Amino acid sequence: MVSKEKLKKQVEKTSNALKGGVKKAGGKGLHKGVASHKHCRICHLPIDIKREPEICGDEACDKKWLQNKKNEKMVRIAFFLFAGVFFAPMIWNGIRVLL
Numbered sequence: 001m002v003s004k005e006k007l008k009k010q011v012e013k014t015s016n017a018l019k020g021g022v023k024k025a026g027g028k029g030l031h032k033g034v035a036s037h038k039h040c041r042i043c044h045l046p047i048d049i050k051r052e053p054e055i056c057g058d059e060a061c062d063k064k065w066l067q068n069k070k071n072e073k074m075v076r077i078a079f080f081l082f083a084g085v086f087f088a089p090m091i092w093n094g095i096r097v098l099l
């Protein structure tokens, strides 16, 4: 009869082997030629890895990129406003408790 301890060890061994296998396979796949380039954020054309911002330089992409940037800024501002309205009373209450 198999003891509980033995069974536990067996399971651990199997799960570790599985994890190791996945790690190995994933690592191999991820680093195959991906490290040498980036993609344009708009049209996904391959671009130089050092290029900033991450766009190909096409006029249409440039416009869209600027638009996206503006939108991101708006979303961020909206988020901070929301967070401020939401958390300010909590923080204020926290300070009042401490004082």
Ligand SMILES: [Zn+2]
Residues within 6 Å of the ligand: 040, 041, 042, 043, 044, 045, 055, 056, 057, 058, 061
């Ligand atoms: Zn592009």
